[in-house]
Amino acid sequence: MRIVIDAEGIFxxxxxxxxxxxxxxxxxxxxxxxxxxxxxxxxxxxxxxPLGAAPIVADLQQAMSYRPDTYLVGFSxxxxxxxxxxxxxxxxxxxAGLQIxxxxxxxxxxxxxxxxxxxxxxxxxxxxxxxxxxxxxxxRIAHRSGSxxxxxxxxxxxxxxxxxxxxxxxxAVRRGLSSGFVATGQTGIMIAGRGVPADHIVVDxxxxxxxxxxxxxxxxxxxxxxxxxxxxxxxxxxxxxLGILHGTCPDAMILCHRANASTLAHYPxxxxxxxxxxxxxxxxxxxxxxxxxxxxxxGISLNTSALTEQESRHEVRRIAEETGLPVADVVRSGAGxxxxxxxxxxxxxxxxxxxxxx
Amino acid sequence: MRIVIDAEGIFxxxxxxxxxxxxxxxxxxxxxxxxxxxxxxxxxxxxxxPLGAAPIVADLQQAMSYRPDTYLVGFSxxxxxxxxxxxxxxxxxxxAGLQIxxxxxxxxxxxxxxxxxxxxxxxxxxxxxxxxxxxxxxxRIAHRSGSxxxxxxxxxxxxxxxxxxxxxxxxAVRRGLSSGFVATGQTGIMIAGRGVPADHIVVDxxxxxxxxxxxxxxxxxxxxxxxxxxxxxxxxxxxxxLGILHGTCPDAMILCHRANASTLAHYPxxxxxxxxxxxxxxxxxxxxxxxxxxxxxxGISLNTSALTEQESRHEVRRIAEETGLPVADVVRSGAGxxxxxxxxxxxxxxxxxxxxxx
Numbered sequence: 001m002r003i004v005i006d007a008e009g010i011f012x013x014x015x016x017x018x019x020x021x022x023x024x025x026x027x028x029x030x031x032x033x034x035x036x037x038x039x040x041x042x043x044x045x046x047x048x049x050p051l052g053a054a055p056i057v058a059d060l061q062q063a064m065s066y067r068p069d070t071y072l073v074g075f076s077x078x079x080x081x082x083x084x085x086x087x088x089x090x091x092x093x094x095x096a097g098l099q100i101x102x103x104x105x106x107x108x109x110x111x112x113x114x115x116x117x118x119x120x121x122x123x124x125x126x127x128x129x130x131x132x133x134x135x136x137x138x139x140r141i142a143h144r145s146g147s148x149x150x151x152x153x154x155x156x157x158x159x160x161x162x163x164x165x166x167x168x169x170x171x172a173v174r175r176g177l178s179s180g181f182v183a184t185g186q187t188g189i190m191i192a193g194r195g196v197p198a199d200h201i202v203v204d205x206x207x208x209x210x211x212x213x214x215x216x217x218x219x220x221x222x223x224x225x226x227x228x229x230x231x232x233x234x235x236x237x238x239x240x241x242l243g244i245l246h247g248t249c250p251d252a253m254i255l256c257h258r259a260n261a262s263t264l265a266h267y268p269x270x271x272x273x274x275x276x277x278x279x280x281x282x283x284x285x286x287x288x289x290x291x292x293x294x295x296x297x298x299g300i301s302l303n304t305s306a307l308t309e310q311e312s313r314h315e316v317r318r319i320a321e322e323t324g325l326p327v328a329d330v331v332r333s334g335a336g337x338x339x340x341x342x343x344x345x346x347x348x349x350x351x352x353x354x355x356x357x358x
Numbered sequence: 359m360r361i362v363i364d365a366e367g368i369f370x371x372x373x374x375x376x377x378x379x380x381x382x383x384x385x386x387x388x389x390x391x392x393x394x395x396x397x398x399x400x401x402x403x404x405x406x407x408p409l410g411a412a413p414i415v416a417d418l419q420q421a422m423s424y425r426p427d428t429y430l431v432g433f434s435x436x437x438x439x440x441x442x443x444x445x446x447x448x449x450x451x452x453x454a455g456l457q458i459x460x461x462x463x464x465x466x467x468x469x470x471x472x473x474x475x476x477x478x479x480x481x482x483x484x485x486x487x488x489x490x491x492x493x494x495x496x497x498r499i500a501h502r503s504g505s506x507x508x509x510x511x512x513x514x515x516x517x518x519x520x521x522x523x524x525x526x527x528x529x530a531v532r533r534g535l536s537s538g539f540v541a542t543g544q545t546g547i548m549i550a551g552r553g554v555p556a557d558h559i560v561v562d563x564x565x566x567x568x569x570x571x572x573x574x575x576x577x578x579x580x581x582x583x584x585x586x587x588x589x590x591x592x593x594x595x596x597x598x599x600l601g602i603l604h605g606t607c608p609d610a611m612i613l614c615h616r617a618n619a620s621t622l623a624h625y626p627x628x629x630x631x632x633x634x635x636x637x638x639x640x641x642x643x644x645x646x647x648x649x650x651x652x653x654x655x656x657g658i659s660l661n662t663s664a665l666t667e668q669e670s671r672h673e674v675r676r677i678a679e680e681t682g683l684p685v686a687d688v689v690r691s692g693a694g695x696x697x698x699x700x701x702x703x704x705x706x707x708x709x710x711x712x713x714x715x716x
Contacts, residue, residue, distance in 0.1 A: 063542045080560075081494060105560070134437060138594040140628055152697045201563045202438075202463070204599045211593075235569075236496040238604045242590075243597030270498055271651065284642050288591045291631065 001029045003081070004063040006089055007074035011035040011056065013048050017158070018103055019074045021187035023051035025166060030054045031066040033074075033248070049305065049331070053066040060092050073102040076186070080105040090114055094123050101184025105200060117232055117236040126171070128186040128299050129197040136212060137206035138247055140289070147218035151250035152301070153282050154226040155257045155272050156264050157237055160330070162188045162257050164256050164301040165225040167335035168342065171224050177341070180221035182213050182245055188227045199240050210247025223342065226250065234264060245282070246289050252345045253282055254338055256301040259315045275300065275323050294349065299341035300327040359387045362421040362456070362632055364447055364552070367666035369393035369414065370401035371406050371663070375516070377432045378543035380408035388412045389424040391432075404475060406691070407663065415678050418450050420510040431460040434544070438463040448472055451483045461486040462542025463558060487555040493563035494570060496605055498647070505576035506704040509608035510586040510659070513624050513630050515595055515614045518688070520546045522614050522659040523583040524702065530581050540571050546585045556587050557598050564598070567607025575603035577593050581700065584608065591631055592622060603640070604647050610703045611640055612696055614659040616675045633658065633681050652707065657699035658685040689713055 002025070005235040007019045022030050023043055024297055032055050033043055039058035044050035057063045060071075071093035075086060082090075082104065090100055092107060094117045107127045108114050115271075118125050142208060143149055165181055172179035179208055181188075183195025196209045210226075216225060217224040226248045230237025255278060264270045273319065279297045286295045302319055304312035320327040335346035361384070365377045369391055381401055390413050391401055397416035401409035415421045419428075431446060440462065448458055448466060452475045458466060458530055460644050465485045466472050476483050490644075501507060508526065509678035510519035523539055523548075531539035541553025554567045568584075575582040585608045588595025613636055622628045633638060637655045644653045662670035670687055678685040686695040 081492070106561075134439070137437075140593040140625060141650055144450050199562045202558055203564055204463075204557045204594065206561055206597050232600075234605060235498040235647060236562065236565050238646065239564050239597040241600030243561065243570065244602045246593060246596045262507075267498060272648075273646070277649075279643075281646050284639075288588050288596065288631075289593060289628075291635075 001070050001072045002066070002068045003029050003069040004034060004060070004066070005030060005072045005074045005102075006034045006060075006086075008034050008036060008085070009044075010039060010075070011046060013075075016074045016076055017187050018072065018190065019078060020051060021162065021191055023054065024163070025191040027052040029070050032063040034059060034063055054212055060089060060096065064096060064351040068098060071098040072088045072190070073104060073291050075101070077104055079104070080110070080113050082106045082108075087114070090119050091273050094118050094121050095119060097123060098113040100125045101128065101190060102126070103190065105129060108207075109249045126190045129200040129335035131197055131205075131209065132238065133199045135202065136208040137205065138211045140249075141211065141215060143215060143249070144167060147222060147224060148342070149214060149218060149224040149226060150252045150254060150342050151226045151245060151248045152256055153245065153297070154228060154231045154255065154273075155233070155278055157230050157234065157260060158265065159256045159258045159261075160301055160303040160343075161228045161256045162336065164330050164338070165227045166191065167330040168254070168339055169225045169331050169354060171335040173340045174226075177178070178216040178220075178222040180224050182210075182217050182224060182226040184210065184227045184229055193204035196225075198244055203239060203243065206267055207245035210244050228256075231286055233278070235270060237265060242285060245285050249290065249293075250295050251349065252285070252295060252298045252342055254299050254301050254342070255297045256280070256303065256317075259302050259304045259307055259312070259319075261332070275319065279323070297325065298345045300325050300329050301338060302327050302329050304329045304332065348350050359384075360426045361387050361428045361430050362390045362392065362418070362424070362426040362458075363388060363432045364392045364418075365429045366392050366394060366528060367543050368433070369396060369401075369404060374432045374434060375431065375545050376434060377605045378409060378550065379520065379549055380430060381412065382521070383549040387412040392417050392421055392422040409583070416449060422454060426456060429458050430548070431458070431462060433462070435462055435464070440464045440469070445472070449475050451478075452476050452479050455479060455481060458483045459486065459548060460484070460696050461548065463487060467481045481685075486547045487558040487667050489555055489563075489567065489598060494566040495563065496569045498564035498607070498611045499573060500564055500571065501576040501607070505580060505582060506609050506700070507572060507576060507582040507584060507606060508610045508612060508700050509584045509603060509606045511599070511603065511611050511612055511655070512589045512606070513591070513611065513636055513675060514619060515588050515592065515621065515635075517616045517619075518624040518659055518661040519586045519614045520698070522688050522693065523585045524549065525688040526612070526697055527583045529693040529697045530583075536580040538575040538582050539653040540568075540575050540582060540584040542568065542585045549550065552676055555584075556602055561597060561601065564601035565605035568602050569607075571640065572606050581704075582659055586614075589692055590643055591623060591636070593628060600643060603643050607648065607651075608644070609655045609707065610653060610700055612657050612659050612700070613637060613640070613655045614661065615677075617660050617662045617670070617677075633677065637681070655683065656703045658683050659696060660685050660687050662687045662690065
């Protein structure tokens with residue numbers, strides 16, 4: 001694919017997630033990024049932690065000189081609907097013959113004007129947040145014996161759950177393990193090419209959709225890494241988190257946390273539980289469904305992107321002492337330490353169940 | 359309204375919920391029920407615990423002699439989609455000039471054939487499960503001080519959460535208290551005329567939609583009774599339950615339970631936690647969001663519909679001893695005991711906060 005990412009006015013260290021995800025995990029596919037504020041520069045020059053080196057252009061017309069075949073909506077509007085800017089851009093991109101990929105709540109496929117334009121120009125629209133049909137209810141079906149499923153959970157949204165699972169999956173593959181990644185958000189789906197658009201599924205069918213994807217991955221792989229969403233302590237996203245957790249029925253969890261965060265990012269009046277309390281919260285949620293399960297948090301993925309290298313090392317050490325768990329910033333130092341923890345947990349369980357059955 | 363309820367082939371003690379709800383709470387509005395198996399009989403004659411005395415007819419044509427103005431879909435299909443029978447019935451009812459009220463996942467308003475028929479006959483379609491626009495994210499906004507919000511939670515779905523809250527609301531009104539009911543399911547919405555179709559809301563906006571409805575009810579009333587859905591220990595519906603719980607931020611909870619149930623009704627391999635464990639589970643879920651909150655289960659609503667009168671009295675006593683909480687079957691003996699518990703909890707809290715501030 002030859003992707004142009006539209007991130008007009010918002011390309012920065014803070015996002016958009018879709019652009020960061022594409023640049024980090026599909027760098028060869030990105031031919032240009034639109035943000036007129038940085039026109040003429042490149043993505044590595046604009047970001048503190050460089051990602052790729054794609055040219056940044058002022059608009060779609062400039063982007064066309066890089067011969068894109070796909071227009072990726074970089075924006076993730078919090079609410080349904082579409083802005084006038086995006087509607088005009090999408091129509092222009094269609095007229096230029098580009099495929100459209102969007103992670104918006106708003107389904108471009110269902111928009112009469114956009115669908116008609118796409119039909120007229122023979123262009124395909126892919127809504128990443130479009131749930132599969134038909135939906136299904138969760139059945140509490142056991143995973144294939146011998147598979148080991150790890151879920152990324154978090155103290156907040158946007159703390160690195162997707163990145164942590166992608167890095168664990170890559171590290172596992174690097175070690176020659178059989179490993180699968182289950183995407184549950186639009187950026188993860190864009191990267192993996194498939195997945196469950198968890199936050200766009202009618203809630204009754206959320207756990208069932210996740211369960212189906214996890215069962216399938218556990219059939220094919222020894223290790224399964226599931227991207228979580230939101231957090232159980234979040235006023236708006238706790239239902240999303242619990243639905244994914246109960247649909248996943250994880251064997252182990254990695255707790256993702258932004259270093260030094262003391263409140264939810266968008267809810268300054270909502271303090272974060274301590275890491276110890278967060279571990280307990282996730283243990284509780286697992287036990288609600290399976291009282292006897294031993295699944296627990298086996299490692300901490302610490303997002304230290306706002307810290308210096310030295311501060312980061314200090315903070316990783318401090319959190320390891322505080323929790324007694326392996327801790328890593330997977331972007332700075334890879335997921336090796338956390339993968340060790342996951343593999344160890346699978347060995348501990350299998351040897352204890354062997355002992356038990358003897 | 360003059361409602362004909364279509365419950366063809368399924369009208370019984372076990373449902374459908376929509377028919378039971380309408381007969382119990384809007385008895386004067388129901389002019390006929392369709393179920394050809396009981397044609398010529400009446401609703402009180404077919405049910406063990408009589409509800410209303412509406413005539414049961416063989417089909418829509420027979421129903422027309424009772425001059426209905428509204429056709430209510432009695433079915434609640436678990437999955438999206440519509441059966442051939444229902445499609446044909448709805449089209450026939452529209453042709454007969456009846457308004458259509460439906461609680462299906464499938465939105466009749468969005469069905470081209472049905473919408474065209476409704477337009478041609480000047481007939482209104484009301485999809486009870488259609489979410490309001492625009493959706494909103496939960497903000498963790500405090501309820502009006504002085505209001506007291508009680509949420510029905512449960513050990514399973516279909517155990518009596520709606521009925522418990524409606525009976526509490528009615529009992530409160532009977533006592534001259536200012537009381538409001540917040541419906542969160544299609545039957546409750548049909549009865550109350552408004553509410554939040556919780557299980558049909560994109561999960562990101564679930565807690566926010568509930569929060570909005572509860573804040574509004576708490577502005578207007580001293581006591582607010584919120585219908586819960588599903589259960590936190592349910593493989594498929596736990597996300598729905600948690601979203602409602604975190605959106606409600608209840609001051610007190612009533613735990614609804616079917617007497618003698620030991621597993622989830624539709625998941626015989628999924629044992630129920632003990633009542634003590636269920637109370638703990640709900641305390642935990644409240645504390646995830648508000649660590650300092652004192653909300654807890656203040657009473658048990660025991661559904662003893664499958665028991666004899668004597669067995670029921672015995673079981674109510676037994677559960678009261680087991681839990682140390684007030685217990686009632688609200689259908690058999692009203693919600694007085696449980697309302698006492700709710701009112702007491704509000705007084706305890708307000709006097710302890712007065713003491714604290716002195």
